[in-house]
Amino acid sequence: MSTVAIPTNVRSRQLRRWRDIGLIAGLALCSGLVTLASLPGPVAGPAAPLAVIFPPWVSGEEAVARSLATGARLLRQGAVPFVVVLAPEAGMVPAARPVGAMLMLRLDGLAGCIISSEAEASRL
Template identity: 80%
Template sequence: MSSVAISTASRFRLRQWRDIGLIAGLALCSGFLALASLPGPVAGPPAPLAAVFPPWVVGEEAVARSLATGARVLRQGTVPFVVVLAPETTARPVGALLMLRLDGLAGCIISPEAEASRS
C-alpha cells in the first residue's frame, strides 16, 4: 500500500511541476508578445515638447527659464506655466515638473485663431 501512495505522490508532484512550467511559459510568451506589439520609432518630424512648470510660475518666468537652457521656445500653452519647446531640446528647464511630448496632446497649444481672438 505504501508503494501506491508514493507513486501517487510522485505523479502529483510531476503534474504540479508541469502546471508550473506551463504557467511560466505562458507568462514568458505573453511578455514577449507585449514587447513585440510596442510601437517602433515614429517616422517624420519629431513632436514638440511641453515644459510644465508649477502653477505659481508666471509666464514670463517660465519662458525665461526655458530660454536659459538654450531651448528654442515655440509658444506658450493655454495656461501661462506651460511652454512649448522645439523638439531638439534635451535639457530640462530649472523648476519644470514635466517634459511632455506633444504627439497627441495638442490641447495645450494655442491655435492661431484663439491667439488672434485673445488680442
C-alpha cells in the same frame, strides 16, 4: 465504518505542479515580450512639439525662461502659466529637461490641441 486512504501518486502531483509553474512563467514571459514589442519606436521625421509641465508655483515668466535655456523654440504657453509648449529644432530634441520641469510630453497625437499661427490669424 473504516476509512480507506486513497493512494496518491506523489510523483504525478509534483509533475503537475512543475507544469503549472512552467505555464505561469511562460505566460508572464510572453506577455512581457508582447508589451515590449508594442512600445513605439523612434519617430523619423520632424520633431514633435513638446509640452513642458512645471510645478504650479513656478511663474509663467520663469517657466518660459527655463524652457528657452534648453535651446528649443517657444510655441506658446499653455492654458495655465506653468505649462509651456516648445518646438525643438528639426531633428533635435532638447538635450535635457528644463531645470525644475516635472514632465515633458510629446504632442504627436494632439495636433488639434495646438493652434497654428495661420488658424489663429484667421480667427482674429
